[in-house]
Amino acid sequence: MVDQLPKPEVPRLITVANQKGGVGKTTSSVNLAAGLAMAGAKVLVIDLDPQGNASTALGAEHRAGTTSSYELLIGEATAEEAVQPSTASENLFCIPATIDLAGAEIELVSLVRREYRLYDALRGSGFLADNDFDYVLIDCPPSLGLLTINAMTAVDEVLIPIQCEYYALEGVGQLLNNISMIRQHLNTNLHISAILLTMYDARTKLSEQVATEVRAHFGDVVLGSIIPRSVKVSEAPGFGQTVLSYDPLSRGAGAYLEAVTEFATRGDFLPVESTGPIGVSPETAQRLAAESER
Ligand SMILES: Nc1ncnc2c1ncn2[C@@H]1O[C@H](COP(=O)(O)OP(=O)(O)OP(=O)(O)O)[C@@H](O)[C@H]1O
Ligand SMILES: [Mg+2]
Structure with a gap:
């Protein structure tokens, strides 16, 4: 049994992104979503990755031809038509991704308001207001193309998972630049509200070093909860489940529930002056950008 958590006063929309x-x-999107749902919130996961891994983990139908995020972006279906209940929890819903989405990056280029197709489908249509979701999490593909841009114009918050491995910060500078640019030109509300350390291996010095370095760069926006590397976490999707239902007593499940509690109770982590407009200091953004260009 999971303790009930306070619901946010206004719906929180979160893009989970890292082009690495x-x-x-995906693991973080589905497990955070499932945990929030188990804690009493009404949650929607939007799968924006043609691989459809989030859809699989949430038990959502996503064979080719299923009404999905592709039809939503192209304008051939409404969100109401694309949404499915998830098998993971009665409070959890999913707009799945099918392989059709693989062509969307190119198809979107010639469409009007190509950066705002998802925003229009969710917010413009009244779908979000009508369905009173407490949380919407968008799982992005590993790229910074139009799918990720659509995710970032539709939300206020970005959650960045960082793997505690070699080259953990590779590309993060570029990601920060993109978030800054989207904030300047497309969505003034966009900011980083959480960084989640994943696949932490307590046996290695490296994991510890990465965690320390990430905290030194990003400060309090990094969640205190850390997700350990755990076989149970990686096995769960193979059974169409999240780790929370697959093995609720495992370390991985415990860590995700801890992250859920922290993420829900601290609320949106709004940038303060010292952290700059995207939630990290301008110096950090510059330094990381310079490092990733090398
Ligand atoms: N805490 C963990 N412990 C062990 N394995 C994990 C953990 N988290 C994720 N994995 C595994 O690592 C792989 C990558 O994870 P995941 O699919 O969530 O990453 P992703 O960033 O969504 O990948 P992609 O960029 O391809 O979309 C998967 O096989 C997943 O099962
Ligand atoms: Mg993924």
């Missing part, structure tokens, strides 16, 4: 592949975006 395999850092735990």
